[in-house]
Amino acid sequence: MSSREKAQVLDETGLDRALTRIAHEIVEQAGGGHDIALVGIKTRGVTLAERIGAKIAAIEGTKPSVGALDITLYRDDLGLKAEQPVVRSTEISFPIKGRTVVLVDDVLFTGRTIRAAMDALMDLGRPHIIRLAVLVDRGHRELPIRPDYIGKNLPTSRRETVAVLLREHDGEDRVVILEE
Numbered sequence: 001m002s003s004r005e006k007a008q009v010l011d012e013t014g015l016d017r018a019l020t021r022i023a024h025e026i027v028e029q030a031g032g033g034h035d036i037a038l039v040g041i042k043t044r045g046v047t048l049a050e051r052i053g054a055k056i057a058a059i060e061g062t063k064p065s066v067g068a069l070d071i072t073l074y075r076d077d078l079g080l081k082a083e084q085p086v087v088r089s090t091e092i093s094f095p096i097k098g099r100t101v102v103l104v105d106d107v108l109f110t111g112r113t114i115r116a117a118m119d120a121l122m123d124l125g126r127p128h129i130i131r132l133a134v135l136v137d138r139g140h141r142e143l144p145i146r147p148d149y150i151g152k153n154l155p156t157s158r159r160e161t162v163a164v165l166l167r168e169h170d171g172e173d174r175v176v177i178l179e180e
Helices: 012-030 044-060 112-122
Strands: 004-010 036-041 065-069 100-108 129-137 149-153 160-165 174-179
Touching: 004 012, 004 149, 012 036, 012 044, 012 129, 012 149, 012 174, 036 044, 036 112, 044 065, 044 100, 044 129, 065 112, 100 112, 100 160, 112 129, 129 160
Parallel strands: 036 065, 036 100, 100 129, 129 149
Antiparallel strands: 004 174, 160 174
């Protein structure tokens, strides 16, 4: 069964505006861009973390550390999948101990990806604070996870899928709802 596009939620301008707002909120809450580290959850979260980092650099004059986190082996659904997981590398070349770490992901749904990301992050060190930035929060939480920075709240049904399309991966910037 294939999915079809039901609606466009954010266009290129709206997506950029949401990331700019998130960058400003991160800087404001942290009291500046110092000691902030952005850690994107592979794959699209890394791209979003890079973009937010560039926006923080434009605001503060200093780019925060940006890293990439692979959570494949931390997922709680590994045993439920028939195929073997593809493990990508985690690329965090800076110490996270004692820092404010902002986890960045494209879509927050059940909260299970974020739980796995926190487990993976804690294995690398103990940050001072972990915050969460998501481009889209679509609800339907199964775990008590709440984002600190949200680009767009988007109530959806469970039959729908939210697709974040990014220029670096898909050749265009937009967010759409797909329906089975």
